[in-house]
């Protein structure tokens with residue numbers, strides 16, 4: 001790709017907007033979006049379980065208040081190198097991007113990725129990398145079994161585009177909600193990938209603990225291989241976990257054979273209890289490009305039942 005500015009310069013320009021002076025901050029639009037939903041939802045005490053896996057309006061209120069910005073900044077921090085890479089810029093130039101947000105909660109990942117894309121497009125336009133007339137069409141596949149989470153995810157994404165009315169370059173072409181649980185929905189996700197195109201970014205953010213509890217680490221690894229097969233060649237699988245499960249994520253990384261990195265970043269704190277302060281957080285990430293398909297083929301060959309599911313995924317029209 002012929003670039004007027006190099007990758008490092010582009011990254012610095014994007015960071016100047018979303019992470020000025022090294023502190024991650026929300027744009028006015030995202031702050032407005034978050035506050036609008038916090039105001040709309042009733043507040044109240046909920047159990048720790050309800051705060052992490054919301055099934056009620058109070059639960060989603062607590063989730064938005066406690067976790068939204070943390071997950072949002074971690075996702076941007078982990079994806080920025082991909083966003084300024086040639087792999088990603090090609091997708092922007094082609095004008096199409098497909099996001100799969102597994103166990104999405106209130107769509108933190110989809111919103112964080114879209115807002116960072118918005119900043120990137122503005123800078124690409126200003127620096128002559130992209131025409132002012134360029135449009136990028138986004139397809140979002142949101143997955144969650146909790147109706148309040150899936151409903152809030154769709155509503156927040158729609159409101160985001162309504163608030164950012166002057167954001168003409170990004171078109172939300174399709175927003176699909178999938179309420180069948182992951183990983184049981186893998187076959188359905190395969191059909192969607194066939195119909196809408198392979199996923200360019202697959203998010204598994206803050207979902208590893210319940211997945212490991214439901215099966216075990218090698219079962220989770222098998223499902224990640226299957227998912228990876230649905231990722232576009234120059235796309236990325238994105239796994240994020242909190243700092244408390246280093247052992248689990250490192251073991252998973254060894255089985256899936258992908259690097260796991262410890263990350264540290266500083267953000268402004270937006271919680272109702274603690275505004276205008278900054279805080280430094282640690283977390284672990286694995287952001288990687290899908291490997292050649294024989295990884296999955298080997299797996300399917302050794303797992304007869306899943307091999308059948310895979311055959312159906314690949315042959316679905």
Ligand SMILES: C[S@@+](CC[C@H](N)C(=O)[O-])C[C@H]1O[C@@H](n2cnc3c(N)ncnc32)[C@H](O)[C@@H]1O
Pocket residue numbers: 052053054067071102103104105106108109143144145146149180181182183204205206207210
């Ligand atoms: C920690 S939360 C949200 C994580 C979100 N990805 C984020 O980064 O903020 C986990 C979500 O998984 C959802 N969930 C639980 N089991 C699920 C399943 N089998 N399939 C899909 N979603 C599930 C919960 O309803 C909850 O919204």
